Amino acid sequence: MLNPIELQEQKDLVKPQLKGKDFLTLADFHSTEIMYLLDHALKLKKEHKQGHLHHHLSGKILGMIFEKSSTRTRISFEAGMLQLGGHAIFLSSKDIQLGRGESVADTAKVLSRYVDGIMVRTFEHQSIEEFAENADIPVINGLTDLHHPAQVLADLLTILEHKGTLTGLKLCYIGDGNNNMTHSLLEGATKVGMDISVASPSGYEPNQLITDHAKFIANQNRSSVLITNSPEEAIKDADVVVTDVWASMGQEAEQDKRIELFKPYQVNKELCQKAKEDFIFLHCLPAHRGEEVTAEIIDGPHSVVFDEAENRLHAQKAIMLALMGK
Numbered sequence: 001m002l003n004p005i006e007l008q009e010q011k012d013l014v015k016p017q018l019k020g021k022d023f024l025t026l027a028d029f030h031s032t033e034i035m036y037l038l039d040h041a042l043k044l045k046k047e048h049k050q051g052h053l054h055h056h057l058s059g060k061i062l063g064m065i066f067e068k069s070s071t072r073t074r075i076s077f078e079a080g081m082l083q084l085g086g087h088a089i090f091l092s093s094k095d096i097q098l099g100r101g102e103s104v105a106d107t108a109k110v111l112s113r114y115v116d117g118i119m120v121r122t123f124e125h126q127s128i129e130e131f132a133e134n135a136d137i138p139v140i141n142g143l144t145d146l147h148h149p150a151q152v153l154a155d156l157l158t159i160l161e162h163k164g165t166l167t168g169l170k171l172c173y174i175g176d177g178n179n180n181m182t183h184s185l186l187e188g189a190t191k192v193g194m195d196i197s198v199a200s201p202s203g204y205e206p207n208q209l210i211t212d213h214a215k216f217i218a219n220q221n222r223s224s225v226l227i228t229n230s231p232e233e234a235i236k237d238a239d240v241v242v243t244d245v246w247a248s249m250g251q252e253a254e255q256d257k258r259i260e261l262f263k264p265y266q267v268n269k270e271l272c273q274k275a276k277e278d279f280i281f282l283h284c285l286p287a288h289r290g291e292e293v294t295a296e297i298i299d300g301p302h303s304v305v306f307d308e309a310e311n312r313l314h315a316q317k318a319i320m321l322a323l324m325g326k
């Protein structure tokens with residue numbers, strides 16, 4: 001098996017068999033599959049910029065169930081389907097019978113008779129697993145409380161573009177360690193051979209099972225995982241600095257408590273002086289300037305957050321083509 005270092009040196013990666021598969025977490029994918037998706041996303045982006053149109057998903061329909069708000073995920077999946085010649089249907093859980101108590105299993109079985117793939121944004125990760133178990137078509141995770149894999153694929157794409165490599169870089173995440181972004185970053189970074197450090201307040205460390213698995217993968221890929229309560233330790237010599245909101249969707253009632261507790265974890269100029277001089281800053285957005293990150297950093301020269309947001313489109317087109325294409 002080739003490791004990520006050797007894979008990056010290959011010009012054309014062999015297309016893996018992902019047709020019909022679900023995209024629920026990055027842990028479900030081999031390093032070679034993730035590298036293939038990134039490579040394909042780069043090609044799709046280039047072709048898109050050159051004005052080349054592909055209608056490889058002509059006649060295909062993506063259902064998109066949202067139980068939480070969204071700007072980027074909704075628009076990038078919908079635009080991606082249209083650009084590939086297909087169609088997307090936005091399904092707010094408030095408007096479909098799921099919101100009135102129809103079961104996840106019945107909803108998944110019914111939608112499988114109408115559409116070719118389903119993207120789901122929901123609360124409990126277990127719900128999307130139940131959805132996938134009952135659907136006959138690919139199910140794509142558009143964010144759960146535990147994971148946000150489509151975002152992290154776009155993050156890896158952004159890092160690859162700006163740094164020219166992934167393997168051997170150090171990514172540092174500072175903030176709420178026990179959220180969807182941290183968990184998918186732990187999985188994604190270790191799969192591609194990056195070192196990852198996470199700094200969060202005590203009691204807000206990442207999920208233990210996900211951390212243990214990430215350490216196992218890191219060991220295979222000659223990288224490392226550091227979980228700490230010290231932002232200074234985590235950010236030391238980092239190539240990539242990442243943060244996210246301190247209170248995720250569904251945790252609004254904890255917002256005030258978290259603002260106090262997380263203050264020492266703000267990504268600001270002083271803290272970033274400990275990162276490498278040419279570090280890049282990522283945030284999945286939406287951001288709260290003055291809380292998890294200062295305007296000086298997110299709107300400053302190191303920030304690549306809008307490239308990152310754009311890359312949702314290209315990364316997800318690669319995902320949809322792999323799962324739903326020919």
Ligand code: CP
Pocket residue numbers: 069070071072073074143151284285286
């Ligand atoms: N980053 C992200 O998933 O944004 P939305 O909540 O706007 O979809």
Ligand code: NVA
Pocket residue numbers: 143179180181244245247248249284285286
């Ligand atoms: N952790 C954030 C990510 C938003 C895209 C949340 O779940 O609200």
